[in-house]
Amino acid sequence: MGRLSVDLCGIGLDNPIIPASGTFGYGYEFAELYDINMLGTFSFKGTTREPRFGNAQPRIAETPGGMLNAVGLQNPGVQQVISHELPLLKKCFHKPVMANVSGFSIDEYTDVCAMLDKEEQVGWLEVNISCPNVHGGGMSFGTDPAQAAEVTKAVKAVTTKPVIMKLSPNVTDIVSIAKACEDAGADGISLINTLLCMRIDLKKRAPLLANGTGGLSGSAIFPLAIRMVYQVAKNVKIPVIGLGGISSAENVLEMMMAGAACVEIGAANLTDPFICRDIIRDLPAVMDKYSIQNIKDITGGALK
Amino acid sequence: MKQSLFEIMENTPLTRDVYRMKLRGDTGDITRPGQFVNIRIAGLYLRRPVSVCDVEGDILTLIYKAVGEGTRKMSGMTAGETLDLLTGLGNGYDLSRAGDAPLLLGGGVGVPPLYLLAKELIRAGKTPRVILGFNTESEVFYENEFRALGCDVMVTTVDGTYGTKGFVTGTINDKPYTFFYTCGPEPMLKAVYKTSKTSGQMSFERRMGCGFGACMGCSCKTITGSKRICREGPVMDKEDILWED
Numbered sequence: 081m082g083r084l085s086v087d088l089c090g091i092g093l094d095n096p097i098i099p100a101s102g103t104f105g106y107g108y109e110f111a112e113l114y115d116i117n118m119l120g121t122f123s124f125k126g127t128t129r130e131p132r133f134g135n136a137q138p139r140i141a142e143t144p145g146g147m148l149n150a151v152g153l154q155n156p157g158v159q160q161v162i163s164h165e166l167p168l169l170k171k172c173f174h175k176p177v178m179a180n181v182s183g184f185s186i187d188e189y190t191d192v193c194a195m196l197d198k199e200e201q202v203g204w205l206e207v208n209i210s211c212p213n214v215h216g217g218g219m220s221f222g223t224d225p226a227q228a229a230e231v232t233k234a235v236k237a238v239t240t241k242p243v244i245m246k247l248s249p250n251v252t253d254i255v256s257i258a259k260a261c262e263d264a265g266a267d268g269i270s271l272i273n274t275l276l277c278m279r280i281d282l283k284k285r286a287p288l289l290a291n292g293t294g295g296l297s298g299s300a301i302f303p304l305a306i307r308m309v310y311q312v313a314k315n316v317k318i319p320v321i322g323l324g325g326i327s328s329a330e331n332v333l334e335m336m337m338a339g340a341a342c343v344e345i346g347a348a349n350l351t352d353p354f355i356c357r358d359i360i361r362d363l364p365a366v367m368d369k370y371s372i373q374n375i376k377d378i379t380g381g382a383l384k
Numbered sequence: 385m386k387q388s389l390f391e392i393m394e395n396t397p398l399t400r401d402v403y404r405m406k407l408r409g410d411t412g413d414i415t416r417p418g419q420f421v422n423i424r425i426a427g428l429y430l431r432r433p434v435s436v437c438d439v440e441g442d443i444l445t446l447i448y449k450a451v452g453e454g455t456r457k458m459s460g461m462t463a464g465e466t467l468d469l470l471t472g473l474g475n476g477y478d479l480s481r482a483g484d485a486p487l488l489l490g491g492g493v494g495v496p497p498l499y500l501l502a503k504e505l506i507r508a509g510k511t512p513r514v515i516l517g518f519n520t521e522s523e524v525f526y527e528n529e530f531r532a533l534g535c536d537v538m539v540t541t542v543d544g545t546y547g548t549k550g551f552v553t554g555t556i557n558d559k560p561y562t563f564f565y566t567c568g569p570e571p572m573l574k575a576v577y578k579t580s581k582t583s584g585q586m587s588f589e590r591r592m593g594c595g596f597g598a599c600m601g602c603s604c605k606t607i608t609g610s611k612r613i614c615r616e617g618p619v620m621d622k623e624d625i626l627w628e629d
Contacts, residue, residue: 103598133605142454143429151599352387352424
């Protein structure tokens with residue numbers, strides 16, 4: 081066991097660094113850049129029952145300290161993921177992977193989870209009830225405690241793998257959603273997904289993104305993510321994965337002190353494809369600076 | 385793809401808002417004309433994609449138009465500054481399809497990637513015909529540079545203040561050609577698509593998140609399925625294009 085090792089729902093990770101869903105594809109493109117086996121794990125692209133092309137162009141916009149995206153859950157569908165993407169992933173990644181699942185109905189969540197449950201390499205199911213970029217589903221499950229609990233229960237019934245519920249920050253009371261998921265049997269919580277935002281194109285006098293709204297990610301949302309992780313970690317007993325704007329080893333320590341057992345890194349992968357490799361490299365020296373022997377010991381260290 | 389630091393050697397205006405930047409660095413991953421680099425700019429979150437105009441040894445030439453926040457910041461940079469670049473992005477043009485008489489059609493800041501393409505075609509023993517389209521005389525650039533390579537060059541301006549009046553498609557079929565390569569604004573690409581009489585390749589532009597295939601921000605629909613402009617593109621085969629509107 082190294083200084084960086086942590087536990088996530090009974091599965092050991094060599095380090096707490098997990099590229100977040102939607103910023104890392106199915107891994108193999110990053111495997112051309114560095115050995116992705118150095119990662120704790122990664123969460124693959126959000127997968128739905130049917131193939132989805134996603135939203136119209138443009139889908140991306142710059143913001144101060146971050147970016148908006150309205151990709152809209154583009155993915156090849158669960159069957160293609162199992163037949164095509166996972167075999168490619170298996171060639172370059174030899175650890176349990178986190179399967180990110182999205183849906184538009186309870187049935188869709190359970191169908192996709194049941195199929196991915198049978199895949200040996202899937203270590204955890206991360207259930208996205210927080211995508212702000214699709215209509216008639218996604219985030220609506222994550223903004224109401226009763227619905228969040230219903231998805232959690234339904235998914236738990238079709239899998240023996242740990243279920244991590246990925247929460248939306250676009251709510252008035254994040255703690256009530258997290259507790260509802262915990263009470264319904266969730267094995268872990270990940271937060272935060274992106275914040276619902278908008279930019280206007282001055283020339284066109286219209287929203288810049290074709291979808292109108294998009295999800296904000298990047299450094300700009302880091303303090304908000306810290307606050308929400310802190311609140312949730314204080315009120316649940318299951319492990320919390322912290323994400324939102326992390327881009328340095330110091331940010332990782334801060335997120336863990338706020339209560340995260342491990343962290344996901346999202347938008348930073350898009351501007352610096354080597355960011356996760358570099359953070360893993362930087363962590364021991366930064367831990368030394370703050371007299372941290374084992375990183376797992378700092379989880380929740382700032383909670384009062 | 386490679387991430388490395390480049391040193392700016394020169395950054396000079398070619399027209400009122402079009403600049404040429406020459407940089408020194410590791411160009412090893414740039415393998416085909418039509419590829420692009422993705423530039424980190426201090427103070428901005430996302431990198432900015434710019435097509436490769438030329439590569440000679442370790443000298444990379446980029447030509448960009450200062451239109452938005454990123455390119456305006458670039459236009460203020462001076463020799464000696466360093467830039468963090470991702471290089472070797474995108475598929476680039478396929479030279480093997482050129483035939484004996486390739487035709488190159490460039491519009492505005494779509495002209496630069498055709499320069500390295502023309503150079504490579506000439507190296508392969510072809511004499512490309514080049515039609516460069518601009519709005520007006522003051523926006524014309526690189527005519528002489530294409531001529532110096534040995535290309536058969538024609539310039540069109542929309543207002544007729546220089547060269548032939550009209551669009552590049554006005555003269556596209558004046559002489560026979562075996563294959564076309566084009567880059568420019570989307571309305572121009574559509575017009576080339578409609579008027580061209582042979583197969584060809586067109587390079588597209590999109591707002592990108594990462595530029596290397598991770599975020600699905602620049603996806604487009606094609607005849608053969610969804611493609612990422614940054615990865616399976618930016619160069620698309622004419623036969624594969626599906627216009628969305």
